[in-house]
Amino acid sequence: EVQLVESGGALVKPGGSLRLSCTATGFTFTNAWMSWVRQAPGKGLEWVGRIKSKADGETNDYFGPVNGRFTISRDDSTKTIYLHMSRLLMEDTAVYYCATDWSGLAADMPMAVFDVWGRGTLVTVAS
């Protein structure tokens, strides 16, 4: 079964740090590009950033307001991506979803289409 499972969400104080994890099953993870998408309470969806596969350079792209504060990494041996968040702000409060950015599961699906999603993990930034 194709699945993504996030973990690591917590209550953290402004200025603090947190690391989220997302573990994949059911597809060839080493080839996959992966993204994080967040949703503040009662609000819409907001892309946070992505990591490409090792074969494509394992490089990152980020949404402006998190650039320099958030870092996405991956461990292909455990089929896991991470979202390292630092200097957290109250406006970073959201459910954080990981999603496939490209998985190879559909032959004609291009990059940057979020085909598979996890259930999300809640990050609350409050004093």
Add this chain to the structure above:
Amino acid sequence: DIQMTQSPSSLSASVGDTVTITCRAGHSVGTDLNWYQQKRGQAPKLLIYRASRLRTGVPSRFSGGGSGTDFTLRINSLQAEDFATYYCQQSHLIPLTFGGGTAVEIK
């Protein structure tokens, strides 16, 4: 950044109705436009990619169209399970951006 504007922000409809949601991009995105459905308390689900391609397993009452800056999502014969919020997303340029969402509510 490419701004994505959806309209309406919400609509009320009855089972069996046909509804159309529009999405406008602030800059041409070709056909790099995707649609998602999100039910309350759940993760989003991909419905349509490349403006008009139905994801495997999505009912054929969903259809998408458009190119450039103007796109539509159409739901024919609305079913009870279709009451949800719908988002468009451009995959043309980084940063990837979503529309603000359209909530489809029961009349």
